[in-house]
Amino acid sequence: MDTPLTPPVDPAAAPLGDLPGCGPRTLEKLAARGVLTLQDLWLHLPLRYEDRTRVVPIRALAGGPAQVEGRITAVESGFRFRPQLKVAVEDESGATLLLRFFHFHRTQVASFGIGRRIRVYGEARFGAHGPEIVHPSYRLLDEADPGVLSGALDPVYPAIEGIGAASVARLVAEAMRRLPPGEALELLPAAWRTRLGLPTLCEALALAHRPPAGTDLAALAEGRHPALQRLVFEELLAHHISLRRQRIAMKREGARAIASGGELAARLRAALPFSLTSAQERVFAACRHDLAQASPMLRLVQGDVGSGKTVVAALAALLAVEAGRQVALMAPTELLAEQHLANFAAWLEPLGVRVVWLAGKLGTRARTQALAAIADGSAQVVIGTHALMQEHVAFHDLALAIVDEQHRFGVHQRLALRDKGADGRCVPHQLVMTATPIPRTLAMTAYADLDVSVIDELPPGRTPVQTVAVSAERRAEVVERIRGACSDGRQAYWVCTLIEDSAEVEAQAAQSTFDQLMAQLPGLRIGLVHGRLKAAQKQETMRAFKAREFDVLVATTVIEVGVDVPNASLMLIENAERLGLAQLHQLRGRVGRGAAASTCVLLYQPPLSAMARERIEAMRASNDGFVIAEKDLALRGPGELLGARQTGLAGFRIADLARDAALLPAVRDCADVLLAEDPARADRLVARWVGGAARYAGA
Ligand code: ADP
């Protein structure tokens, strides 16, 4: 027989094959749900618990799940409308409970002898004749089974497809029986357990699966219980360490230091019609410092919409160009990439820098030329969409990869761009920009592999956008308001939101709104832009709007990110109740970019759901992206907040970032200590919790 190459390091990783009752078919079904090892069963935590540790007097029943014990006083089975079996049970409290069964067997009816003791568990409700339970679980008691009460609550597990609930419970119980004793599994240093008041992993698991009678179930359900906090802490710690490890690995890869004098950047600054805000200065200085190192810059620049991230990116790009090397800027939509192209061309070409465009829709000749210029290095700055990541795009010497609105991309896409510049020993520097402000605690976990800097100041002279919510019944007034604003020389956006998840349907909605407004606002010049138009058409419409050749731009949410027309001061969002907070805030960020006072009108379709009402209220209450993000986190949880990025975090089994964010500072401190003092233990933690996600994230 072959001996295994590596003995199992962690008893938790033992496969399930030798659990009793775990045949090949069961194994297969478990595997389909990602349950492969003992540990996977240990972490298959109950959804809720059933309390059979005590018996409640019938008179004291208050509705809700309860266990009751008494004698059968009457049995009646009838078939009037449908088969029904009714069993009356009376206990010492003198009250009667009615049990109803709609599915039953004749032998079952026979077993309910008058005067027998019965113990039932189920959801008690109050019917016309007092308390009743439909389809309780029950046990008939006698001398042979006096019904000793359990000392622990019964777990109810999440279903595993194809395996019955009872089998899942039995499998988990078998797995728990194999939990190694004492500290064998423990990876969290004792000092940290004491400091945070957390139990050992074994204790935590034992409690989570079989909480003793009297356990605070609300604390368990809400994740506040120390046993759950223990599991959550370890999971967050493992994820955090895995991101930090990636960062360490990337930093180790090495990059070529860019130590140009900054002459081109200085020339751009001199040519700009404004001076940088101090936040922009600070972030640019950080980039400059990073670029001068021989390890790759891994910097995330967070800044609210309109905070001026683009110019910082352009200045950083010039440092690389001056060093004779190439820069790539990738944006998630063609519209946004085009706008960057326009800005970069206007800023850099006067300095003699060649800016090249590469997107999906490009004629064959133009594309061949672009590819050639990218390959021979004559394209100093390359701007485009996902097309930049395609295989046949070969850079001559990519020094800096800039990714805008990174939440639209996954980690792997950002890394794919990085790989374009990898030459075996060195990788390009990376600058990531996002207007999705995420709360600090969350940033620490989600972006533990990046250095985060924040542009926390808007350029001077901006007046805050005033936000109002208006019912769609008052649409006509809103249209009038647009007429008024436009005759004062202002410009307006009218945004149509997605009705179905289809660009086609969305485009139609925008088209009909456009037709309507054309009819209602004769004399105003109205443009239309949506995702189904050709790139050149979109570009032309945007240019015309920017050049004030249109008063109103009817658009789909394609204009959500990045579009910059400072003279536009009125934003109207139709069916605002359909959009999430982050998206509403992004759209609102399209106005308030000039000196004129701006307004954002949220046109909604009544009645509003409670959630939609809260979102609209939050929009009215604040213009600050970070405040909005906190609110968004509270309303939706972190999943959607982080967008594609979340895929790297989606693997949480137990933790919930919205709920558990308070643990994150301790998670980070503990990771610092482990990485410095016990890296082997840190690795075991990652292997235990993040196996799959780490493979993904390393892609
Ligand atoms: P975002 O951070 O949302 O990408 P942009 O980079 O598009 O913001 O900048 C928004 C607008 O503000 C642009 O018109 C830009 O030229 C302008 N801008 C950027 N920095 C400054 C500044 N320091 N002073 C005045 N205007 C600025």
Ligand code: MG
């Ligand atoms: Mg931008």
